[in-house]
Amino acid sequence: MAEYLSFLETTLSAAADAALGFFGKVVPGYKDDDADQVVTEADLAIGRSIITEITRVFPADGVINEEDGDVRGTSAITWVVDPIDGSANFAAGSPLYGVMIGVLRGGTPVAGGVALPAFGEVYLAESGSGVIRNGAALAPDHGQDLSTALVAYGVDVHGTTRTHQDFASLRAVSAHCQGLRMSNSVFDAVMVATGVYGAFLHRNCRIWDCVAPQILVEEAGGRFTDIHGTPLDYDAPATKRAHVYTVLAAAPRLHRPILEVLPP
The missing domain is CATH 3.30.540.10 (Fructose-1,6-Bisphosphatase, subunit A, domain 1)
Structure with a gap:
């Protein structure tokens, strides 16, 4: 390759x-x-x-x-x-x-x-x-605990239900991390790959928002799943254009703790 x-x-x-x-x-x-x-x-x-x-x-x-x-x-x-x-x-x-x-x-x-x-x-x-x-x-350090980690969360303008979900998740995560960051762009995912941020979350991604960041985060030693911990499904990618993905990109030791504090 x-x-x-x-x-x-x-x-x-x-x-x-x-x-x-x-x-x-x-x-x-x-x-x-x-x-x-x-x-x-x-x-x-x-x-x-x-x-x-x-x-x-x-x-x-x-x-x-x-x-x-x-x-x-x-x-x-x-x-x-x-x-x-x-x-x-x-x-x-x-x-x-x-x-x-x-x-x-x-x-x-x-x-x-x-x-x-x-x-x-x-x-x-x-x-x-x-x-x-x-x-x-790249040789990132993914050794931080959630309490000392910066976490990025992307929020788009959208309907009331998803907005309420976003702010419920923000409240839950902010109670356990050092601070929140919000560029709402691939910059946040790159910061996870480099070890600067501990995690990045988003509830409204499309396939073009996910594939490149996923390979970067995973090859840097991180985890890249949906916000329930399930792998993202890209099978038959030409049919996934309208599919909405949620994303949790995280340092390996922070992935599970973040899943545990997110609301259902």
Whole structure:
């Protein structure tokens, strides 16, 4: 799978440069099917550029892109792309956004990468080989207890029921951790992979929000499940576009304690 990492590094670096070129110059728009979700010209342009490169280099593979739909493939490989994760942050001028590309074989994440353009960082991972940050192996310390850990929790604007669930979970977790952080972007998941944060939770993710962060967190030694501790289901990924995932990404020793304090 070395060809995946080389491709991911090149493609994510180019996408990061493009994002920095757009940064501070975009006007937010809103998706037709979800008025709470921001989209910008950067999301669209970067997504199309990534798809062009994937289909050029890996023409048999499928692609799921958050912004522009899917490309049907004939192989067992599906690329899952989020050209700007944290679009509302990006449009507002916040540096807490990222570019994500994940690789599935069937329903299993096998490679992926995340660029954090504002920080000049590219993270790469493949199954069984750990995580690389800017060319160097990542060696995170996941030894903290929940009482000394920072925990990130992403909250989207949505209906009353889910909002009540989010705040019930926030109350429960905040009673046991050192503090809460909320970028509502892949930045939070990367902080789990690096060992800076102990965990990241979200109740409203799509497949493009999950695949790349999952391989990073797991290859860094963490756990990545739904908020009930169940593995995420990516089987037949082309059918999962509308599926809503909950996510708990955590240091290995914090995963179970967080599950135990979350409300049912």
